[in-house]
Amino acid sequence: MKIQDIKKTTVIGAGAMGAQIAEVLSRMGGYEVWMVDINDELVRKGFQYIEDRLDRFFVSKGKLTPEEKKNIVNRIKGSTSIEEASKGADLVIEAVIEKMSLKKEIFKRLDGSAPSHAILASNTSYLNISEMASATKRPEEVVGIHFFNPVAVMRLVEVVRGARTSDETIEVACGLAKRLGKEPVVCKDTSYGFLANRAYRALTDEAIQMVWERVASPEEIDKALKLGYNLPMGPLELVDMVGGWAIRASSEEDAIREQGPEKGRLHPLVRAMVRAGYAKIYHYWKDVLSKP
Numbered sequence: 485m486k487i488q489d490i491k492k493t494t495v496i497g498a499g500a501m502g503a504q505i506a507e508v509l510s511r512m513g514g515y516e517v518w519m520v521d522i523n524d525e526l527v528r529k530g531f532q533y534i535e536d537r538l539d540r541f542f543v544s545k546g547k548l549t550p551e552e553k554k555n556i557v558n559r560i561k562g563s564t565s566i567e568e569a570s571k572g573a574d575l576v577i578e579a580v581i582e583k584m585s586l587k588k589e590i591f592k593r594l595d596g597s598a599p600s601h602a603i604l605a606s607n608t609s610y611l612n613i614s615e616m617a618s619a620t621k622r623p624e625e626v627v628g629i630h631f632f633n634p635v636a637v638m639r640l641v642e643v644v645r646g647a648r649t650s651d652e653t654i655e656v657a658c659g660l661a662k663r664l665g666k667e668p669v670v671c672k673d674t675s676y677g678f679l680a681n682r683a684y685r686a687l688t689d690e691a692i693q694m695v696w697e698r699v700a701s702p703e704e705i706d707k708a709l710k711l712g713y714n715l716p717m718g719p720l721e722l723v724d725m726v727g728g729w730a731i732r733a734s735s736e737e738d739a740i741r742e743q744g745p746e747k748g749r750l751h752p753l754v755r756a757m758v759r760a761g762y763a764k765i766y767h768y769w770k771d772v773l774s775k776p
């Protein structure tokens with residue numbers, strides 16, 4: 485398949501990433517997009533998220549007219565059926581929660597419902613593409629297309645090669661990234677966290693460990709790293725903004741399986757924080773950790 489052959493696209497999951505990917509496929513790619521979630525309310529929330537972001541970042545700044553916005557939204561169709569949405573699709577991007585068993589189940593269903601030429605991609609941040617591909621009869625057409633958050637702003641797309649991903653599939657994935665205004669970087673799926681997340685995580689883990697040891701407050705640690713390395717944002721601010729600690733806690737088993745117990749296990753600070761119902765390290769520090 486060639487990039488020009490992509491007409492109908494499908495995104496599985498209308499959460500933070502799925503909705504943003506659907507939006508960019510429509511706004512930049514001009515594609516027909518089907519966006520799927522498990523019930524009508526979640527699909528509606530996905531649309532709401534898309535509309536809010538288009539208003540805030542484009543319409544209010546004069547980058548899109550209300551008419552253009554309407555066309556972008558109208559190219560996206562909502563569905564609660566993976567089978568209906570992937571029928572006739574040329575490209576499917578899966579963006580459900582980070583859980584291997586769920587992703588494999590979805591790839592198996594997609595393999596049965598999407599046309600045989602369709603590329604089946606995952607937006608996974610960490611998980612192994614070859615394992616997802618093993619749930620299908622078309623591992624050559626399975627690839628990682630990993631967008632970064634916020635999708636409208638971040639230029640990097642990691643195109644992740646599984647053991648049996650074909651060169652043609654890699655080429656289409658790179659072509660798609662470029663068409664969406666992004667810069668693709670190709671890597672193998674043998675690295676947990678691929679390129680950017682793996683390296684950045686080492687920095688984040690050290691920052692979290694320093695908070696845990698009460699070496700300094702999150703503000704001070706972020707300030708040191710921002711000024712010391714000219715980073716636009718501190719790693720703790722960034723992880724708090726991106727969120728997803730509860731999701732990471734729920735996929736701890738997968739992480740241990742992929743990386744072994746030493747690296748895969750949650751940091752005790754994160755475990756204690758999630759258990760206490762906190763979603764942000766800054767808040768948990770202020771309310772709990774900074775106290776004697």
Ligand SMILES: NC(=O)c1ccc[n+]([C@@H]2O[C@H](COP(=O)([O-])OP(=O)(O)OC[C@H]3O[C@@H](n4cnc5c(N)ncnc54)[C@H](O)[C@@H]3O)[C@@H](O)[C@H]2O)c1
Nearest residue numbers: 497498499500501502521522579580581582607608609633
């Ligand atoms: N959040 C980020 O910053 C970020 C960045 C890059 C990649 N990712 C990856 O993108 C994926 C999605 O992350 P997210 O942050 O959007 O999560 P999210 O929790 O915001 O959204 C996931 C959505 O998938 C839906 N879902 C679950 N099971 C489903 C099913 N069977 N069929 C259809 N929909 C289903 C959920 O209802 C939810 O709306 C994950 O693999 C994550 O690792 C996340």
